[in-house]
Amino acid sequence: MGKKKNKNKKKKVNPKRERYAKFKKELSGTMSFTTPDITIEQQRQRQEDEKSIGMFWRYNKRRPITKGIGAKSKQL
Numbered sequence: 001m002g003k004k005k006n007k008n009k010k011k012k013v014n015p016k017r018e019r020y021a022k023f024k025k026e027l028s029g030t031m032s033f034t035t036p037d038i039t040i041e042q043q044r045q046r047q048e049d050e051k052s053i054g055m056f057w058r059y060n061k062r063r064p065i066t067k068g069i070g071a072k073s074k075q076l
Contacts, residue, residue: 038046
């Protein structure tokens with residue numbers, strides 16, 4: 001069993017933290033993010049772009065890269 005700690009004891013102040021406290025920025029806990037208003041034409045263009053990207057990822061077959069593996073073994 002250890003000693004009981006004195007609850008009324010003041011905490012030790014770090015002088016470096018005190019010195020550089022003025023450079024710290026106060027950050028709010030919530031982020032505010034607003035999107036800019038876009039026109040109807042821009043909305044259509046965005047939808048078309050998202051659709052084409054979605055089709056690309058849906059039908060794109062990623063083939064493994066085998067470049068150089070078979071060629072090196074045949075040369076030996």
